[in-house]
Amino acid sequence: MTAFIIRRLLHGLVVLILVTILIFFAMRLLPGDPLLIYxxxxxxxxxxxxxxxxxxxxHEYGLDKxxxxxxxxxxxxxxxxxLGDSYFYRQSVGNLLRERFPITVYLxxxxxxxxxxxGISAGMLAAIRRGKWLxxxxxxxxxxxxxIPIFWLGILMIYIFGLKLQILPIAGFxxxxxxxxxSTRQLIMPVICESIFGIASNARQMRSSMLEVIxxxxxxxxxSKGLGERVVIFKHAIKNSLIPVITLIGMGVxxxxxxxVLVETVFAIxxxxxxxxxxxxxxxxxxxxxxxxxxxxxxxxxxxIVDISYGWLDPRIxxx
Amino acid sequence: MKIIYSILVITLLLTIAMxxxxxxxxxxxxxxxxxxxxxxxxxxxxxxxxxxxxxGTLRIIRNYGVTNVGYPPNxxxxxxxxxxxxxxxxxxxxxNVVPDLAExxxxxxxxxxxxxxxxxxxxFVDGTDFNAEAAKWNMERLIDTKRLTEADKVKSLDxxxxxxxxxxxxxxxxxxxxxxxxxxxxxxxxxxxxxEEWAKTHxxxxxxxxxxxxxxxxxxxxxxxxNYFVKGTPYLDGINFRVIPDPVSASAMMEAGQADLWFDAPxxxxxxxxxxxxxxxxxxxxxxxxxxxxxxxxxxKWNNKKLREALEYAIDRPGMARALGYGKFEALTxxxxxGSTGYNDGYDPRPYNPEKARQLLAxxxxxxxLQTTLLCSAMSQDYATAIQANLLAVGxxxxxxxxxFARFNSMYMSGFFGGEGFPELAVGMVGIDLPFATGxxxxxxxxxxxxxxxxxxxxxxxxxxxxxxxxxxFDSAELTKVTKQSVKQVSEDALVxxxxxxxWASVMAPGVHDxxxxxxxxxxxxxxxxxxxx
Numbered sequence: 001m002t003a004f005i006i007r008r009l010l011h012g013l014v015v016l017i018l019v020t021i022l023i024f025f026a027m028r029l030l031p032g033d034p035l036l037i038y039x040x041x042x043x044x045x046x047x048x049x050x051x052x053x054x055x056x057x058x059h060e061y062g063l064d065k066x067x068x069x070x071x072x073x074x075x076x077x078x079x080x081x082x083l084g085d086s087y088f089y090r091q092s093v094g095n096l097l098r099e100r101f102p103i104t105v106y107l108x109x110x111x112x113x114x115x116x117x118x119g120i121s122a123g124m125l126a127a128i129r130r131g132k133w134l135x136x137x138x139x140x141x142x143x144x145x146x147x148i149p150i151f152w153l154g155i156l157m158i159y160i161f162g163l164k165l166q167i168l169p170i171a172g173f174x175x176x177x178x179x180x181x182x183s184t185r186q187l188i189m190p191v192i193c194e195s196i197f198g199i200a201s202n203a204r205q206m207r208s209s210m211l212e213v214i215x216x217x218x219x220x221x222x223x224s225k226g227l228g229e230r231v232v233i234f235k236h237a238i239k240n241s242l243i244p245v246i247t248l249i250g251m252g253v254x255x256x257x258x259x260x261v262l263v264e265t266v267f268a269i270x271x272x273x274x275x276x277x278x279x280x281x282x283x284x285x286x287x288x289x290x291x292x293x294x295x296x297x298x299x300x301x302x303x304x305i306v307d308i309s310y311g312w313l314d315p316r317i318x319x320x
Numbered sequence: 321m322k323i324i325y326s327i328l329v330i331t332l333l334l335t336i337a338m339x340x341x342x343x344x345x346x347x348x349x350x351x352x353x354x355x356x357x358x359x360x361x362x363x364x365x366x367x368x369x370x371x372x373x374x375x376g377t378l379r380i381i382r383n384y385g386v387t388n389v390g391y392p393p394n395x396x397x398x399x400x401x402x403x404x405x406x407x408x409x410x411x412x413x414x415x416n417v418v419p420d421l422a423e424x425x426x427x428x429x430x431x432x433x434x435x436x437x438x439x440x441x442x443x444f445v446d447g448t449d450f451n452a453e454a455a456k457w458n459m460e461r462l463i464d465t466k467r468l469t470e471a472d473k474v475k476s477l478d479x480x481x482x483x484x485x486x487x488x489x490x491x492x493x494x495x496x497x498x499x500x501x502x503x504x505x506x507x508x509x510x511x512x513x514x515x516e517e518w519a520k521t522h523x524x525x526x527x528x529x530x531x532x533x534x535x536x537x538x539x540x541x542x543x544x545x546x547n548y549f550v551k552g553t554p555y556l557d558g559i560n561f562r563v564i565p566d567p568v569s570a571s572a573m574m575e576a577g578q579a580d581l582w583f584d585a586p587x588x589x590x591x592x593x594x595x596x597x598x599x600x601x602x603x604x605x606x607x608x609x610x611x612x613x614x615x616x617x618x619x620x621k622w623n624n625k626k627l628r629e630a631l632e633y634a635i636d637r638p639g640m641a642r643a644l645g646y647g648k649f650e651a652l653t654x655x656x657x658x659g660s661t662g663y664n665d666g667y668d669p670r671p672y673n674p675e676k677a678r679q680l681l682a683x684x685x686x687x688x689x690l691q692t693t694l695l696c697s698a699m700s701q702d703y704a705t706a707i708q709a710n711l712l713a714v715g716x717x718x719x720x721x722x723x724x725f726a727r728f729n730s731m732y733m734s735g736f737f738g739g740e741g742f743p744e745l746a747v748g749m750v751g752i753d754l755p756f757a758t759g760x761x762x763x764x765x766x767x768x769x770x771x772x773x774x775x776x777x778x779x780x781x782x783x784x785x786x787x788x789x790x791x792x793x794f795d796s797a798e799l800t801k802v803t804k805q806s807v808k809q810v811s812e813d814a815l816v817x818x819x820x821x822x823x824w825a826s827v828m829a830p831g832v833h834d835x836x837x838x839x840x841x842x843x844x845x846x847x848x849x850x851x852x853x854x
Binding site: 034 | 387520521536562564566568570572573575577578726727
């Protein structure tokens with residue numbers, strides 16, 4: 001197991017280096033000068049900046065150096081814990097991530113927990129009651145869940161719960177440590193939006209996986225021994241049904257980061273997703289690079305945990 | 321089974337129908353769901369106020385920002401420039417330069433000096449005095465960090481007495497007071513005591529409000545500064561700026577009573593909310609949209625003035641304004657919109673006339689038409705499509721080049737920085753400044769600050785002479801006259817095809833009184849804003 005983990009971590013390191021190279025040069029291949037974009041946003045009315053500021057800024061941010069030098073400087077900064085400074089926000093990328101990442105992770109974890117609990121439960125119930133009314137309700141709803149656009153769902157929820165019923169705040173984020181009640185009410189709609197795809201896909205996967213397992217001989221044996229439904233399902237069937245769902249949950253982490261871009265925009269949540277969009281539109285290279293790095297690390301670690309969890313769920317799996 | 325599916329389908333259709341058939345709300349309702357730092361919610365039915373009332377927190381929506389706060393060179397946006405601190409000058413709603421932290425100023429073109437007489441009794445939030453020394457420190461800071469417009473013309477800054485600062489310049493022009501007076505003033509003592517890093521996120525100014533806390537792209541909370549120099553103001557206890565990037569969400573928040581004011585609302589949303597009973601301030605200023613032709617390249621066909629004139633005759637600007645403007649766009653006939661100091665009454669040198677356009681094309685040697693490219697961004701895509709159709713009708717086949725903002729800005733504005741500019745035509749915009757002469761020089765002068773140098777080949781000696789005159793005219797009546805002449809000369813040169821003016825708009829909930837957008841997007845005196853009490 002230890003050798004497996006070390007090998008996977010080394011693979012992850014190689015992937016990370018490739019990611020840094022790819023994102024660094026891909027960003028710079030995009031047409032457009034980040035400082036001109038900065039100037040364009042500053043040049044409204046009487047806030048124009050003189051042209052020499054551009055050269056000054058270019059020098060301050062090291063953009064006047066050759067690309068390989070910029071890359072090496074950035075990479076060496078990472079090893080020192082310095083992700084560089086944002087051109088647009090005029091502060092360190094590390095600071096920005098420290099502020100934004102917990103918000104996205106908080107939202108993402110809530111969405112992930114809900115998608116796991118609701119999705120697995122719904123899928124399991126649909127499988128156990130196959131062909132009954134519960135299955136007939138859950139299964140079409142899962143089709144809806146995997147196809148519904150998050151953006152559209154967000155707007156629809158804002159319209160119904162925020163504008164018409166006026167029972168939830170429409171947008172914004174408040175830390176739960178500042179005002180737990182308000183924070184919870186503000187997060188209801190975003191969390192539903194972010195978890196809807198996970199709920200639906202987990203439910204679909206769990207249903208088909210459970211249907212396969214409950215047809216196995218050992219389950220039939222359990223029934224024939226006269227065990228109750230609860231024991232058969234929870235003690236014998238559920239663990240084996242979870243293996244494909246766990247894979248899906250691992251993939252769901254990447255989806256949650258991707259989905260946060262839309263959810264955070266619609267609900268005005270200042271998380272990493274919005275920062276990422278802002279970074280791309282403003283060509284804020286170091287912000288995009290920093291976020292990509294952190295996300296890549298998270299996704300790699302989650303995948304590692306998923307791989308390790310297979311062994312727990314199915315002891316027959318060995319790590320050679 | 322069939323029944324269940326039918327119920328599901330009907331439920332889905334009902335939901336969609338409910339979303340589509342929005343009830344026409346006439347007045348925004350008060351809400352039970354309050355955002356952080358919520359105000360005393362504005363009354364639904366507005367009472368007739370006898371005058372400004374004190375108290376409450378104004379909840380303001382912005383679609384973008386707030387990205388940074390602090391001192392130059394890390395200074396924040398408009399919220400900070402007008403609220404946390406003030407500048408030496410300000411503008412009134414007509415675009416006249418008026419005193420703010422400076423009581424008066426004296427321009428001496430003979431000796432090339434500009435002398436500021438500063439307001440007495442003004443305190444920074446930290447209790448220290450605003451005086452000539454503080455003003456000098458702030459100007460020097462901008463000069464040192466190369467953030468001051470025309471900094472290279474400043475020879476020296478001399479403190480004459482506690483409240484008089486003299487600037488000696490290499491060249492005094494009519495824009496000097498505007499350029500140097502626009503410096504935002506911060507407490508030197510606070511920066512010296514707490515250090516540069518602290519100052520980057522802690523602005524200590526002289527404005528009507530002071531920073532409580534903020535979060536980038538999220539919110540800025542300000543509270544009233546009790547020792548603000550305009551006695552009796554501000555009326556509000558505080559301001560809560562919130563960044564809501566999605567206009568649909570922002571509009572819903574206004575309707576649900578979860579915000580009091582939406583600054584710089586997109587025209588469509590502002591017009592919709594106006595129909596629902598919200599008050600909207602439509603600014604005299606906004607964006608000037610124009611069709612620009614590359615004349616900087618000597619080989620460009622657009623150096624032929626007849627071709628540029630043909631462009632102007634070919635485009636149905638009133639039609640564009642009607643089709644795209646929700647009744648709020650102004651079809652321009654000159655580079656100055658109505659109401660600005662540069663506007664020439666009744667001047668419409670090239671009204672829509674496709675026949676005349678075709679004739680000019682033929683005279684220019686393009687009787688069979690021509691092919692070209694039209695650069696635009698997502699912001700101007702609709703305008704570009706309309707222009708393309710108009711041009712095609714007279715024989716100009718323009719292929720639209722839709723660029724992302726980064727590429728667009730680089731091409732549209734790159735002339736200033738040694739770039740290639742746009743190859744043929746571009747539809748783009750510039751901000752409309754008050755005073756108007758400043759905008760004219762900044763955007764169309766010999767070295768435009770917005771970097772649109774691709775049109776420089778069409779600037780005639782007459783226009784450049786007028787720009788020079790604008791720089792050197794100090795009398796305001798004379799300046800207005802020269803500004804109008806310059807606007808006419810832009811048309812005489814066919815320098816740009818003026819298309820549309822799209823206005824700034826601020827949407828206000830009932831009971832909110834605020835002057836944002838009435839004068840200028842930069843000038844926003846929130847110390848005068850107030851909310852009617854229930």
